Amino acid sequence: MRLLGIETSCDETAAAVIDGHVASDGTPSGRILSNIVLSQKDHAAFGGVVPEIAARAHVMAIDSVIMTAMKQAAIEQADLEFTALDAIAVSSGPGLIGGLIVGLMGAKALALAHDLPFLGINHLEGHALTARLSDGLAYPYLLLLVSGGHSQILLVSGLGRYDRLGSTIDDALGEAFDKTAKLLGLGYPGGPAVERAALGGDADRFRFPMPLRGKMPPNFSFSGLKTAVRQQAGELLKSGHLSDQDVADLCASFQKTVAAIVEDRLIRAWELAMQRADLQAVLMGQPLPLVVAGGVAANMVLRTHLTQLADRLGTRIVTPPLNLCGDNGAMIAWAGLERFSAGESHDFSLAPRARWPLDMKAPTMIGHGRAGAKV
Ligand code: KG4
Ligand code: ZN
Secondary structure, eight states, X not given: OEEEEEEOSSSEEEEEEEEEEEOTTSOEEEEEEEEEEEEOOTTGGGTSBOHHHHHHHXXXXXXXXXXXXXXXXXXXXXXXXXXXXXXXXXXXXXXXXXXXXXXHHHHHHHHHHHTOOEEEEEHHHHHHHHHHHXXXXXXXXXXXXXXXXXEEEEEEEETTEEEEEEEBSSOOHHHHHXXXXXXXXXXXXXXXXXXXXXXXXXXXXXXXXXXXXTOSSOOBOOHHHHHHHHHHHHHHHHTSXXXXXXXXXXHHHHHHHHXXXXXXXXXXXXXXXXXXXXXXXXXTTOOOOEEEESGGGGOHHHHHHHHHHHHHHTOOEEOOOGGGTSSOHHHHHHHHHHHHHTTOOBOXXXXXXXXXXXXXXXXXXXXXXXXXXXX
């Protein structure tokens, strides 16, 4: 099957074409024919995503991003045209409503014009299933989903079968990176900036708090961490100015603390998962794979830490390639392919959803399917 996937839920205008299928035994296999991501630059001056600017920028870019994705796919598969697609998938939530409307309208118009099935996809499901596209991973797995608007640990047992084991009770992890970068004057998006600044830093110079450490359920709390960085920076400023080395040390210490927090929460989540008889019956002695997804999954310190953790737990970790960690159309196309293979499609009355949790049974929490980080 070939699908076009469109993503406009936050500050990336993205479109991709994939070719793949899910075998009758559930084994996934997919190939990316094109994956075009245009990251909006206009938010940098504001230190976060401004919804109105994002929506306008999506309107300006969406046509050319989709056409470029189609043209590139046609190089891979000669003469690929809209009519050769099996369906069109688009992020229909959660996210910023203005951006979601732009993507949805574009997808509906194309589906109508070319008489193609159309699917509205949960953006978080796109992240959650990326490892099936990138690595052909079978269900079940334990997923750490960390992005600008979300931080959750989910047990993924099948398509649409998500159990949230933990979630943030305040800031999302990407948001903590973005706010830390902003207060240190490092610009937006903050994650890559903090990671770069930390390269020359001493991760042991500062000790920051690790809220909820050892506690069950394995929830996250990151707002205190950002405050601790602010206070420490304030202390340093009292004795003069903040040197580049100070900033590097603050960033390195922040990242080290983040990695330790995530590791602690994942170990608790792993323990919870291991207690489930239904999961043990499916695993039949095989270890439960770990997966990390979302924009923050691009962080090398976190990836290295989690790879070592997986070793200690006696399992493997799937870390998607960097271009599939942040928002992209390929993950939406893949989730669409899985849903379409399961017989789903939507009619044109489908509306965008600002909030759309993956695990509908879990109680409402802040990082549980809400819109991306906003200023
Ligand atoms: O998944 P994503 O592209 O968009 C959302 O759905 O939110 O994630 C964006 C987030 C931003 O907060 C950004 O700072 C963070 O991911 N991020 C990183 C890195 N690259 C992006 N955080 C830490 N380290 C990185 N290398
Ligand atoms: Zn995302």
